Structure formats: C-alpha cells, structure tokens
Amino acid sequence: MGQSGAGTRQRLALGTAVLTAAGLLAVAVPQQAQAAAACPGRKVRTLPFATGSVLVYQRGGYVCAVTVPKKTGTKRQMSVSVQARGGRPVVDSGRFAHRAGPVTVHVGNRCVWVRGAVSGRSVSSGWILC
Helix, strand or coil: CHHHHHHHHHHHHHHHHHHHHHHHHHHHCCHHHHHHCCCCCEEEEEEEECCEEEEEEEECCEEEEEEEECCCCCCEEEEEEEEECCCCCEEEEEEECCCEEEEEEECCCCCEEEEEEECCEEEEEEEECC
C-alpha cells in the first residue's frame, strides 16, 4: 500500500501543478489574444491609440474588428465600427469592461474604414485593405 499511496500523491501533485500553470497562463494572456478569439481569420491590422487598440481581422470576403482598452476590468465607453466602401457602418458602442465588438462586415473586394474609441480617445483608419 506504501507504493500505491506514493504514486497517487505524485499524480495529485502533477495534476495540481498542471492546473496551476494553466491558471497562470489564463491570467497572463493579453487582451489582444482574448480579442482574437472573438474574430475569425488572420489579424491584418492593429490600430493603436492613446487608450487602446482596434484589432482588424480578415477571412474570406469578411472583415471583423474589436476595440480593446489598454487597461481592462473597469466599464468605460467604447466603440468599434467597420464600414465597407459604399455601405453603412456597422457599430458596437456602449460601456464595456473588456472590449467593444466583434463587428463583422461582408466586404468582398471593397475597401473598409475602421474606427474605434475608448474613453473619448479614438482612431480612424481611412480606407484600408483595398
């Protein structure tokens, strides 16, 4: 029984170490990585500004964007919008703690204009991805 008890304690210790490491990784994941889970595709642009960033992703004929603040956890006014040339902007705006968006627009081969804001500071891309 001595051997069995030692093996169980070792497996328990290993399991605890794995769970602890996973928990630390989850805490250490930056906001940009969390935002990536919100939008499919590959990141094609990061639009930084004083209080945050807008992350722009593209997949097929679609563009997706999220605005992430530099500091998360406190609800503050945020927005993100994506507009395909010739179309109307699609907007997500409100008081958020972690991100505004995702906002996804079918763009085909058209240019897009992306905007984002956090707490009154903002960024505007101009026509991109043409």
